[in-house]
Amino acid sequence: MTERKDRPDAPAAEADIGGRRGALAALGAAAFVGMAATAEKAAAQAPRESLLRTVISRGRLIVGTGSTNAPWHFEDERGQLTGMDIAMARILASGLFDDPNKVEFVRQDPAQRIPNINTGRVDIVIQFMTINPQRAQLVAFSRPYYAEGVALLTSPRSRFKTYAELRAAGAQARASVLQNAGADALVKDALPDAQVMQLDTQANVIQAMESGRADVAVVDLSTVRWLVRRTPDRYVDAGHSYRSQLYGAAMRQSDPDWLNFVNAVFNVNMFGHVSEAYDAAMKEFFNIDPRPRTPGFPPI
Amino acid sequence: MTAGRDAAPVLSVRGLIKRFGTTTVLDGVDLDVARGEVLVVIGASGSGKTTLLRCVNALVPYDAGSITLEGTEIGYTAPNSGVRRGDRALARLRADIGMVFQMFNLFPHLTARQNVALGLRVTRGMPRREAEARAEHWLARVGLADKMDNLPSALSGGQQQRVGIARAVAMEPKLLLLDEITSALDPELVGEVLDVVRGLARDGMTMLMVTHEMGFARDAGHRVVFMDAGRIAEEGPPREVLGHPRSERLRRFLRRIELRTE
Amino acid sequence: MIDAMIYALPFLWDGFLITLAVSGIVVAASLALGLVFGVILAFGPVWIGLPIRVFADTVRAIPLIVLIFTVYYGLPALQVPLSPFWAAVAALAAFKTGHVIEIVRGAITSIHPGQMEAAKSIGLTFLERLVYVVFPQAVRCFLPPWINSVTDSVKGSALVSLVGVVDLMMAIQQVIGRTYQPMPLYILGAMIYIAVNAALSVASRRLEARFAATVAT
Known part of the structure; x- marks a missing residue:
């Protein structure tokens, strides 16, 4: 699976700013961290038995x-x-x-x-x-x-259905991909000129392609195969896979x-x-x- | 005006000293209130008179001295013991001391009847019907028979204060404390409240009253005490203290008061 | 769209129950503990109030996610084994207790000190003063922010999915993981959360109205 960032929508922390109360909170947090560090150390000391x-x-x-x-x-x-x-x-x-x-x-x-x-x-x-x-x-x-690859998912309704068409479209092609540090490079490896749209979950990445906001979804090869097998009337394998990741x-x-x-x-x-x-x-x-x-x- | 005197005073204050930080608010107060006596306390603001009342009712602690109600030490386990009484003990003692406040302090979520009945129900343990009957009796006595179901917000200042008096008196306390009970009232409402207090005095209620109402002190008080800088500076029958002040400070004080009330 | 929603409903039921359970336990626990500690903070001596203050400020300053993970990983290492469900509930309850303490303290201190004095003067003990005089008045000040806090608890309960507890959010994700159709499910999930909070709104308005009638300002 391609690497992903931490989960995005954390509820806003209601931090108390201001003087003494902030200092008290910092004190409490420090005690907290100390406790957590001790806990981590205790856990790290592996017991003898396998x-x-x-x-x-x-x-x-x-x-x-x-x-x-x-x-x-x-x-x-x-x-x-x-x-x-x-x-x-x-x-x-x-x-x-x-x-x-x-x-x-x-x-x-x-x-x-x-x-x-x-x-x-x-x-x-x-x-x-x-x-x-x-x-x-x-x-x-x-x-x-398993060795996982990356592949391109389109649908029968997509503007460009095959890899050749996507390549030819150049900068016209819009690709959705799971957000993370290497996401841009991941897309560029297959479609060097495409516009890149990073989204937070695999399902949303595919949804973007289905709703037409993207022309192609760049997802795991196993996902492409799974979807195309189950619902061939909804999904199309654009026919290009690359990279190989070991699971x-x-x-x-x-x-x-x-x-x-x-x-x-x-x-x-x-x-x-x-x-x-x-x-x-x-x-x-x-x-x-x-x-x-x-x-x-x-x-x- | 004479009052029936028992041998032992109802309230006895000896050597009361109270400090707030570095300021000494009460600097050695000695005081007795006899049964059925109306003792009026006058003095300038800051003289310590309200603090005196709050010490008697154990609303604030004090630093030295003794306050006894019919022989029982109020705020502490013994005179000068420094050990404050627990909440329960204080509550029981306070049940015998009624207090009427300058700002009325009625319970805004309860009707007049419920305000008066609360202490009877919870502290005296009376069943609801009996407590409410008593409450109605006292509310009628203070002239509010038709306002029993009103919330305090639907009462005038004078009416609220009369409810406050009924609430304190319904507990049948041994001593009634009145803390400038008319100072927050519009002038035309003062009379009705003072009339109620006069009636209570006539019926023999023992009272310790802080007030600026010199007229009331003159014709309803048995003794007047003038407090100055945390001490009792002058005391005696009203005719003497108010008519023939001995100290310059009292003279000046009375002149200022008379100028305002006349 | 609608078919997808109807299809999903049975799979969401257990998760929905978990969400209700988490929210309910968190609200009840934080109310009880927050009341007790809030009263202690408002009336007790400084040396007791200070640790309560530190606790309340600390938990409120830590992001909920961090709190949940710390409890989840930290407690077992301290020899306190907790299932993911109870670890998450404990973290959420601690967070909310911090809030309730503040709300209680604020409501109590908004009451004029003369009220306590009058209550003392008719011989009421501390508990009696609280029950008959302070709480009936404080509850008006207490309810609006507390009801907000309850809504937050319901929304915050979604975070238990982070430690593998299958609540409504996670149940939704699981269905999406199979069908790859997020839209109908997110909409359905939103509708369910809206329905829950709407029910809370109605209940809260009734509560507020009931207490507003008895106190006049």
């Missing part, structure tokens, strides 16, 4: 994930959590307990992905998390379980047993003999057929 043992003796896996982004983590018509991230979590649960249902999902905002790992609120985070060096300094990433699961650092276990399960499911669940998920959510797994020289 999470692997803890999880096994607990009898269920606690996974941090989201609930608002198809096809990764979302609620289906029956209100059940489903998606690729959910599928990976169930694969892990099967590896731990032979039961894909022994997993508890903690819904979290993307801003909480790293904090919830490091404060021990969840055992692992599987939430379309792009592996990057900055994050890798704070958490331990599993091997990648991995995040765990706390200094716990080699846990990390190795997760990697082993992922490897076995992706390249080994226990591959049904993974293949089914790839097909259901991305319409990607499984690769042939040939014996002999190992693929990884």
Whole structure:
């Protein structure tokens, strides 16, 4: 998933400006910060026992994930959590307990992905998390379980439906994209001359294209595929994808047993003999057929 | 005018000292009020007379001295003990001391009847009907039989003050404190209020009254006390104190007052 | 548009209940605590009032989001395990309590001190003075800002979605995450919040009218 800024609409803080009361508030805030820092230090001192043992003796896996982004983590018509991230979590649960249902999902905002790992609120985070060096300094990433690309989404009613048309339109083309630091560059990589419109959620980005305020929505390739498959009368894949981002699961650092276990399960499911669940998920959510797994020289 | 005197005074003040910061407002006051006596306190503003009243009713603490009501120390556990009484004890003692205020201080959300009945219901624990009956009796006595259901905002200043008097007197206090009760009234309303107080005095109510109404002091007061700079400078029967002032300060004070009232 | 809204309604029900629960608990807790501490602040000695002041000013100066996250992450580290729901509710309640303390204090101190003196003079104890004299008058001053604060609580309850509590806001996001049709849902969400606050408005006007009748200025 492309990086995103912090959530925008924070309610205005009713700060009290003025003399003594401000000083008192500052004092209180300082005490607060001190308390928070102590708490953080306490949490950072990882207990000796590996999470692997803890999880096994607990009898269920606690996974941090989201609930608002198809096809990764979302609620289906029956209100059940489903998606690729959910599928990976169930694969892990099967590896731990032979039961894909022994997993508890903690819904979290993307801003909480790293904090919830490091404060021990969840055992692992599987939430379309792009592996990057900055994050890798704070958490331990599993091997990648998906390579995400960026693609262009248009609709049958768009002025320019295909990549060629969009390219040709030059500065006439208006592109909507999720707001974040690299958003402009992301669009320019595909459409160097297009106007860029940054919006706060993926859904709004797509809405802008549908309502005609933008000609093309620059979104994740998986989202494009998902939407075009489900509602081909509403959406069109403009036919150009680029970039490749690796998604991995995040765990706390200094716990080699846990990390190795997760990697082993992922490897076995992706390249080994226990591959049904993974293949089914790839097909259901991305319409990607499984690769042939040939014996002999190992693929990884 | 003589008043029936018991052996022991109802109110006894000894050596009362009250300071506000660096200012000494009451500088050693000694005072007795006998049963049925009407004691009038006069003096210039800043002489400490209102503070005296507020000390008696334990509305403010004081620094030294003793104030007793029928032998019981009011604000503190013992004379000069420095230990203030708790809220409950103070409440019980205050129930026996009625106070009428310069600004009336009626409860604006209650009718005249409810204002008078509140203390009877809550402090005296009377059932509502009995309390309201008593309230009606006292309101009739102060001449407000037709205004019982009025809110204070629907009453004139003089009527409000009469309700204030009824509220204080309905509790059947041992001592009634009156703090310049006519100073905030329009001149034509003063008379009706003073008439009520005169009636109470005739019926033997023990009163400590701070006022500027020299006429009232002359014909209804039993004793007059002149306060100056936190002390009692002169005291005696009204005819003497008001007619033959001994000190220059009192003379000057009376001249200023007479000039205003005549 | 309308079909999308009707389709979404069943999925929003549980979230709506959570929103009501969060708002209700926050309003009730902040009212109770704010009353107690506001009275203490108004009548108590300075050395008790000061920590209350510091608390009220501090929580009001911290953005709600920061407060929620701090409670959510901070308390477990201090050996106080709280579910996300209760952590968020605690943070919101603390924030609102700070407000209510101020409103209560302001309402009480707006009453003329002569009222307390008159109440004392007829022998009422502290609690009796509060109940029979101060509160009936203070409530007129108290109600308008407090009702505002209640509306804020309802709006602020949406922040619990930040720590994964599925309230109405998050339920809406979840449906959008599946259907990719934000407009009908945002409109529906707005309508629901408007309906809730309209109901509050009506209730508040009745409350104010009831107390206005008994006090004349």
